């Protein structure tokens with residue numbers, strides 16, 4: 001007979017560790033058990049491209065907190081323990097200790113599913129050959145780094161040009177490797193509008209990366225390891241292939257337990273991070289989230305969201321009343337010499353949602369023209385044609401895009417119009433911005449008012 005309420009959390013990277021830590025801090029009487037099937041916990045997968053590039057000397061630096069630190073907080077961490085199934089009616093889990101092979105049942109009062117996402121792998125021949133990689137976990141990153149050192153490749157092919165594919169293109173170029181990107185779409189980064197993505201294409205090509213657009217992977221070939229990639233239109237030599245075509249939510253456990261799925265076939269949750277079964281919460285890349293601009297559920301798996309959702313789940317389980325209202329679709333990536341940022345909807349997305357969006361694109365310097373070191377910043381705003389309410393923004397430039405996008409994300413959260421934006425009291429000094437900041441210039445044009 002247990003005398004303490006037990007919270008079990010499945011998955012211990014961003015959402016799971018946030019949920020466990022917040023629950024325990026809020027209610028120290030809770031018994032908290034954190035299960036993770038991998039050997040590593042609580043790390044920033046977002047740093048993996050910089051580790052591969054050699055910018056961060058050790059993968060250990062990516063770890064936020066060790067199992068020992070969690071244990072000191074009173075949280076029991078069981079690494080290499082995999083949850084095999086959930087018996088929701090009886091509030092218990094089936095778990096395997098992957099080291100000993102032993103299986104056991106683990107009763108819970110509250111459960112958080114934070115099983116994240118898994119890399120999508122195209123269903124084509126040869127993707128299981130040695131030398132073909134995906135990058136999702138710290139173990140993936142260590143495996144890739146070991147392969148790069150033990151068997152240095154010459155030609156790398158990256159399939160997919162989302163932010164991970166492009167960050168990795170930069171990482172491989174930093175190691176002096178020949179890099180080809182194979183992308184099925186007619187543009188890089190499909191979550192940007194084509195006109196903005198062309199700026200990214202120019203930069204990637206300038207850095208010596210070969211880009212094959214409108215070209216899909218047909219198969220990987222090689223005798224005992226990958227030697228070449230066959231695409232719809234080309235044959236590309238490859239002694240290392242990275243598949244970076246996106247992720248899908250890891251919902252196997254939740255589905256088996258009978259949880260309702262929602263947007264992107266991720267676990268459906270409410271703003272308290274409760275699932276469709278009482279006592280079971282879910283957070284992070286395995287869940288859907290609310291898009292505050294469209295008012296619809298969406299699937300945008302990002303680390304920043306995972307941490308917040310986990311924290312909300314943990315707080316509620318510990319007795320607080322906490323909500324996660326959703327996202328506005330903000331993301332940023334460093335692509336070689338460019339900061340590439342977006343928030344809200346692109347013009348393409350607004351059109352797909354039948355929102356009458358009109359777009360304004362401008363280029364302005366990121367600091368006073370006479371001040372040394374200024375660079376051009378490209379800003380595209382999408383506003384509702386009638387109300388001029390801001391629907392989205394894309395910012396690209398060598399500097400200043402990444403943090404300026406946060407102002408626009410705040411404007412979206414507040415439901416501001418382009419006219420409202422022009423009224424904001426921005427800071428100004430020549431080394432940091434022109435008198436008229438690029439985002440204010442764009443807002444002024446988009447607002448069609450004085």
Ligand SMILES: Cc1cc2nc3c(=O)[nH]c(=O)nc-3n(C[C@H](O)[C@H](O)[C@H](O)COP(=O)(O)OP(=O)(O)OC[C@H]3O[C@@H](n4cnc5c(N)ncnc54)[C@H](O)[C@@H]3O)c2cc1C
Pocket residue numbers: 010011012013014015016035036037038044045046047048049081082083084114115116117118135136137164250253283284285286301302303304305306332
């Ligand atoms: C290379 C790369 C770069 C990224 N860059 C950024 C960025 O710049 N900005 C950003 O916001 N996001 C970024 N992300 C995304 C971010 O890392 C993820 O959104 C975040 O890790 C999600 O956290 P999570 O806890 O929901 O899931 P995950 O990190 O996927 O963790 C889930 C954990 O659950 C474990 N698990 C699954 N099933 C079981 C089971 N049955 N039993 C026990 N354990 C289980 C898994 O082993 C895994 O460790 C990046 C990701 C990658 C791979």
